[in-house]
Amino acid sequence: MRLLPVLFVSYMIAYVDRQNVAVAKLTMVKDMPAFTDAVIGFGAGIFFLGYFLLEIPGTLMVERWSARKWICRIMVSWGIMAALTAYVQTPTHFYIVRFLLGLAEAGFFPGVIVYLTHWFTSRDRAKALSYFLIATPFAQMISPKISNALLKIGSDAAHPPVLGMVGWQWVYVFWGIPAVLLGFGVLWLLTDRPRQAKWLTPEEAEALEAELELERQAKTRGKRMTVLEAFKHPKVLLLCAAYFCTVMCSYSMEFFMPSVINDWYQMSMNKLTWLIILPPTLALCGQLFGGWSSDHFQERRLHACLPIAMGAIAMLCAPFTKGNLPLTITCFMVAFAGFKMYMPAFWSLPSLFLAEAAAAGSIGLINSVGNLGGLAGPTLMGWVKDNTGSFDIGFYVLCGSMLISSSILFFLGLGIKQPAKTS
Numbered sequence: 001m002r003l004l005p006v007l008f009v010s011y012m013i014a015y016v017d018r019q020n021v022a023v024a025k026l027t028m029v030k031d032m033p034a035f036t037d038a039v040i041g042f043g044a045g046i047f048f049l050g051y052f053l054l055e056i057p058g059t060l061m062v063e064r065w066s067a068r069k070w071i072c073r074i075m076v077s078w079g080i081m082a083a084l085t086a087y088v089q090t091p092t093h094f095y096i097v098r099f100l101l102g103l104a105e106a107g108f109f110p111g112v113i114v115y116l117t118h119w120f121t122s123r124d125r126a127k128a129l130s131y132f133l134i135a136t137p138f139a140q141m142i143s144p145k146i147s148n149a150l151l152k153i154g155s156d157a158a159h160p161p162v163l164g165m166v167g168w169q170w171v172y173v174f175w176g177i178p179a180v181l182l183g184f185g186v187l188w189l190l191t192d193r194p195r196q197a198k199w200l201t202p203e204e205a206e207a208l209e210a211e212l213e214l215e216r217q218a219k220t221r222g223k224r225m226t227v228l229e230a231f232k233h234p235k236v237l238l239l240c241a242a243y244f245c246t247v248m249c250s251y252s253m254e255f256f257m258p259s260v261i262n263d264w265y266q267m268s269m270n271k272l273t274w275l276i277i278l279p280p281t282l283a284l285c286g287q288l289f290g291g292w293s294s295d296h297f298q299e300r301r302l303h304a305c306l307p308i309a310m311g312a313i314a315m316l317c318a319p320f321t322k323g324n325l326p327l328t329i330t331c332f333m334v335a336f337a338g339f340k341m342y343m344p345a346f347w348s349l350p351s352l353f354l355a356e357a358a359a360a361g362s363i364g365l366i367n368s369v370g371n372l373g374g375l376a377g378p379t380l381m382g383w384v385k386d387n388t389g390s391f392d393i394g395f396y397v398l399c400g401s402m403l404i405s406s407s408i409l410f411f412l413g414l415g416i417k418q419p420a421k422t423s
Contacts, residue, residue, distance in 0.1 A: 006185075016139045020143060021085075022254060023273070025259070031168070034090065039382070040255075041381055043094040044374075045251070045379045047374065048371045048375040051103070059107055059360050070111060071108065071112075074107060074108045079178070080180065082176035086165060109367055110363045116129065117212075118193055126300070129343070129347050130343075134340075137340055151168060151269065193209075194209050230354055235412060239366045242409050243370025247372075248373030249398040249399075249402050252381045253315075253398075261329075278329055280336055282336060284340070286340055287340040290303055290341040290345060300415025301414060303344075305410045308409070312338070314332070315331075315398050347363075352414055353414070380394055
């Protein structure tokens, strides 16, 4: 109750600032015809190139310095860059701002994953992660209607521009402001380590620190793996590949789902923004259940690979539902559930065989390399749409990508439920 609500709200705002281009583009392209699907897809994805460059250093800062101070720096800088997106006028401007937004936000997500290892033992970590990770579907549920209301600014005589700016510009500015304000609040709301928490008794803090230290010693078995050794570990590299393949698909759908539905069914903005709330609603429920179930059964492998396989099947079926709106939305709901449900179990895997700086650096590496899929996927979908006039081929490629990810996690040999030990 002290830590997770703050992290939840912070991640929710971060995700909106990263993803609001999906809704803003629906009117942005009318004001600036040069912003084609290919331009939007590449601009949305280039965020992850900047993200990649500073991800590992940012994660190590959390482990070796201070989580709350680093998260404060991240949130203030990303809020400013997110608001500046309102002033882009050319595709080049868009690319530059998105790249800088990625640089600003780098280290936040893996930094929080590392931060939670300072507070939660392995038996409770997946559940704690699920409470943090549901911020993404929650953001996708609340932001479309708010952004849709903002998009009306400057659309007609009844909704004139405000301060010289129209709707899509206000989408970026509106969501950038809370990031800056909350960034400063994090300095007072978070505590770096249990021993520094004034809201724990000395006995509680000592007991928790002792249990976490026992876990670290059990993982290292007297030999501490360096960060560079961890980077070369085959399991770390395979986790990078698995995450890349899944992220490639999930971000493609998050950026292009409104465009796909609008392309297939041509509907009003009001109806569209209600429909795109449904997939993340199921994803939120799936993520909470996945985290609870993974901790309850103390099993990670199947809880990671099966949801991804489920999402892949939904992606494969989606193009065949064209013309039947309820079936299309059902496929997107199942796909989104798969995109999110695997994450609590997946992010519990690195800490099963790594500790301290090796774990922090590896989590940063997995997230940074994996998130390059956020560049590859949307770029692919935008290119496919501009060159074929259809999203269908993109769906099939993304389905294959997710099946590869699921297979890697199944055969990796991590997170298999262990038989109960006898007394």
